[in-house]
Amino acid sequence: MAKYVTIQVARRETPPAPQAPGEHCKKCNASLAAGELERALRVCPHCSYHYPLPAHERIAQLADKGSVGFIAEEVQAVDPLDFVDVKTYPERLSTAKFETGLSEAFLAALCDISGVPAALGVLDFRFLGGSMGSVVGERFHRLARAAVEERRPLVVVAGSGGARMQEGLFSLMQMAKTVVAVQMLATARLPYVAILTHPTTGGVFASFATIADVIMAEPGAVMSFAGARIIEQTTREKLPPGFGSSESQLTHGQVDMVVDRRQLRERLALCLSFLMGGQTGG
Numbered sequence: 001m002a003k004y005v006t007i008q009v010a011r012r013e014t015p016p017a018p019q020a021p022g023e024h025c026k027k028c029n030a031s032l033a034a035g036e037l038e039r040a041l042r043v044c045p046h047c048s049y050h051y052p053l054p055a056h057e058r059i060a061q062l063a064d065k066g067s068v069g070f071i072a073e074e075v076q077a078v079d080p081l082d083f084v085d086v087k088t089y090p091e092r093l094s095t096a097k098f099e100t101g102l103s104e105a106f107l108a109a110l111c112d113i114s115g116v117p118a119a120l121g122v123l124d125f126r127f128l129g130g131s132m133g134s135v136v137g138e139r140f141h142r143l144a145r146a147a148v149e150e151r152r153p154l155v156v157v158a159g160s161g162g163a164r165m166q167e168g169l170f171s172l173m174q175m176a177k178t179v180v181a182v183q184m185l186a187t188a189r190l191p192y193v194a195i196l197t198h199p200t201t202g203g204v205f206a207s208f209a210t211i212a213d214v215i216m217a218e219p220g221a222v223m224s225f226a227g228a229r230i231i232e233q234t235t236r237e238k239l240p241p242g243f244g245s246s247e248s249q250l251t252h253g254q255v256d257m258v259v260d261r262r263q264l265r266e267r268l269a270l271c272l273s274f275l276m277g278g279q280t281g282g
């Protein structure tokens with residue numbers, strides 16, 4: 001029952017859903033006690049498989065308790081093309097809002113990360129495939145502007161199928177818009193750290209996700225502009241095993257480090273503290 005057709009690249013295997021308590025790991029089949037996965041930040045304690053993470057959980061994992069203030073929530077999608085596939089775009093938006101409890105695919109917040117003030121943006125793949133439409137671009141831009149105004153580093157957690165097809169060209173324009181936002185940070189000599197999660201593809205991979213000062217990736221994530229199947233069909237060449245994985249991108253220099261989610265907050269805080277000139281992390 002594929003509800004969304006928002007991915008502009010190859011259709012890929014859907015990541016397994018997070019486990020209900022007391023079930024088995026969908027990757028290694030190990031038995032999981034009730035609440036075990038949640039306590040382990042939704043990483044399987046047996047095989048280290050990283051389950052998809054809702055945006056609010058991601059923010060709760062990275063930000064200091066009580067430090068989070070959301071911004072740009074008022075920026076909401078419109079339907080500039082009156083787009084209809086089997087459903088209208090407004091119908092798809094309301095379903096996504098209802099099912100995820102989110103106002104859009106991108107949450108923007110000012111917060112502290114282990115004592116370091118930061119501007120944090122998180123894409124949620126559950127909301128129309130984490131696709132980048134006008135709202136994602138505008139919220140990203142406002143977050144970057146807030147970072148510059150308050151002299152904070154920008155941290156963005158990406159997880160997206162790419163551009164949002166229901167907004168057509170408006171969606172593609174967000175690639176340029178987010179890149180310009182990142183340039184504002186660079187001009188202000190403020191660092192930008194991107195964290196790539198499974199999957200980060202299409203227009204998001206080809207814009208803000210891969211132009212950060214430091215690019216971190218979660219283990220086992222797939223990240224590439226186009227999917228392996230599409231590339232193979234286009235070039236008629238067989239791609240090497242593991243193409244587009246975090247580990248392969250690390251080997252080829254596209255990402256700077258692959259970080260287990262259980263060490264991510266600590267590693268990120270250290271990185272931000274270093275880049276901000278020695279502010280003390282908590």
Ligand SMILES: [Zn+2]
Nearest residue numbers: 025028044047
């Ligand atoms: Zn497992």
